Amino acid sequence: MDKEKLLEMSRKENQNIDLVMKETETKSASLASVAALSLCIVFRVMEQVILDRPAFGYYCIFSTYAAVDVLYKAVKLKDKKYKVLAAVWSAAAVFSLVMYIISLAKQARS
Numbered sequence: 001m002d003k004e005k006l007l008e009m010s011r012k013e014n015q016n017i018d019l020v021m022k023e024t025e026t027k028s029a030s031l032a033s034v035a036a037l038s039l040c041i042v043f044r045v046m047e048q049v050i051l052d053r054p055a056f057g058y059y060c061i062f063s064t065y066a067a068v069d070v071l072y073k074a075v076k077l078k079d080k081k082y083k084v085l086a087a088v089w090s091a092a093a094v095f096s097l098v099m100y101i102i103s104l105a106k107q108a109r110s
Contacts, residue, residue, distance in 0.1 A: 037062055056100035063093040 044058035067089035074082035 033065065037065060054099075054103065056096050056103055059096035060093060060100050063089055063096050067093045 040058045040061050044055040047053065047055040047058070067086060070082050070089055071086040073079065074086045
């Protein structure tokens with residue numbers, strides 16, 4: 001395809017898209033994620049200090065967020081760096097989930 005055809009197709013695809021709305025939705029989702037993850041960190045520290053126990057549930061939430069974030073980038077950008085990060089964060093998410101389930105089982109027995 002030549003350049004003009006590609007530009008014309010792109011214009012048609014983006015004709016009804018409100019760029020301000022799209023940018024606002026992206027920014028708000030990003031800020032909401034940061035706020036939620038910040039709360040996870042605060043709750044995790046509080047649980048560790050007050051109850052003196054590891055808070056694997058919060059680790060699981062944080063690592064799952066990071067895994068999904070870099071996995072999406074790996075798929076869309078096809079970048080090896082993001083694929084490696086996705087594997088690492090996915091492993092961390094699975095590990096923290098397993099540890100969370102084990103800690104719940106221990107609490108249920110006591």
